[in-house]
Amino acid sequence: MRISRIETFLVPPRWLFVRVETDDGIVGWGEPVVEGRSETVRTAVEQLSELLIGQDPLRIEDLWQVMTKGSFYRGGAILASAVAGLDQALWDIHGKSLGVPVHQLLGGHVRDRIRMYGWIGGDEPAEIADAVEAQLSVGLTAVKMNASGRMKALGSVAAINEVVERVAAAREVLGPHRDVAVDFHGRFTLADTRRIAPLLEPLHPFFLEEPTVPENSHLIGGLTRSTTIPVATGERLYNRQEFLPVLQAGIAVAQPDLSHAGGITEVRKIASLAEVFDVQLAPHCPLGPLALAACLQVGFATPNFLIQEQSIGIHYNQGAEVLDYVLDKTPLKFVDGYVERLTAPGLGIEIDESAVRIADKTGHNWRSPVWRHDDGAYAEW
Known part of the structure; x- marks a missing residue:
């Protein structure tokens, strides 16, 4: 062959x-x-x-x-x-x-189902409760939200309080038996993450994600040593060598992206490295059905797998959805907040090739937004 x-x-x-x-x-x-x-x-x-x-x-x-x-x-x-x-x-x-x-090729399954979470935004505080309810209504038991919109290098008292208020709004809906992860999205300086984390501790976030931009990963130990909240990072790290310093710095959750970090081959190795540091794997996945299926295949065979992100209904999905390119949507259906083990050959889903070829004729030119602060300086998105 x-x-x-x-x-x-x-x-x-x-x-x-x-x-x-x-x-x-x-x-x-x-x-x-x-x-x-x-x-x-x-x-x-x-x-x-x-x-x-x-x-x-x-x-x-x-x-x-x-x-x-x-x-x-x-x-x-x-x-x-x-x-x-x-x-x-x-x-x-x-x-x-x-x-x-x-x-099965990765050693066989170590679990029968994988817990999933959905994204609810967080930039607009008034929408948080409704967004959480919407995710709960489809069966999920965990959500992730942005800590804020654009954030100055040293946020005001009001800006910091708003972060806490938004997370509190989500926690109120979720109660004590469901989870909310908080994504700093690289928008915060280390100084501000250290100011905010103690204020969030009473709300018990599932984890704090990407508390600093990846090029400043050498600073992340300053946060892990100063908070009891599990710290997560890795969506913009692409190999084991880049993950090693943050593992040594004390992160609790590694978040490689199966479409960025070398695919199944490399992420499987990242997971094994993370296991040495007692770190859980929670792959980043705001993408399509193939990326999600690849994440799930790794998850079913990985002992230290925590939870899986997915992008069904995420605000980026304008004009198409994750399941639009899949012939049989049943394997990716949520059951009590989980996806059951995929049993079909390969990645476990069947792509609608006709739909893909038609969609390619339109294509897309999606770009990340460019944000600026009120003084005109570039702001992290």
Whole structure:
């Protein structure tokens, strides 16, 4: 069996899919994308395809090594994401070739279901209670919210109090038996995260996410040592080497993205490294069905897996939804806040190829928003 054809599809709302076909007709799908840079990743996939055409798709580790190290200049979000989607597709092919789900190839399942959470925003305080209720109504038992909108380097007393009030509004609806995670989204300085965290402790957040921008990961220990709230990070870290310092700094939750951090092959290794530090895995996934399915496959085979993010209904999804490109939506259905173990071969979902090809004709040009403070200076989004 050899790889004979590789195609990419730019599909709304902001995703890129890759289709890898073998000479005996097996098709694998993956999701290689950097939000706001889909076209750039598409070019990277096309270049990496030169290394894959004609190769044995079942030699996943070897192909991963070649894709990540086959150029003198390595790493970065674009390359890691291009590799990630292709890697997902190769695992999809491997599972389909044997008639088993990917988690079976990773050592078999260690759990029967995976807990899920949904995103509720948080920038607009008046909407929080209704947004939480909406997520509970579809069966979820955990949500994540932004701590704030744009945030100055040192927030005012009012701005800090508003963070606490928003989280308190969510906690009031959720009660003591459900969870709210709080995403700082890299918008806060370390000084402000250290001011806010003690104020949030009585509300018992599930975790505090990305309390500093990834280039300042060397500072994160200053927060983990000063709060009892579990600290999470990793959506903008792309390999084990980048995760090692934050694991050593005392984070509690590692959040690699299966479409950014080298795919199933690398995230599986990140999970094992995290286990050494007693750290739980909760993959970042505000993307489409293939990224989600890849996360779930890793989760079913990973002992230190905590919970899974998903983007059904997220505000980014304008013009298309996660399940729009899936033929059978049942495997991704929530049951009491969980997704049951995927049992179909490969990634465990069947892509509607016709819908994907039609969507690619429209494509998208989604870009991250550019925020500014009231003095005109750039603000972290």
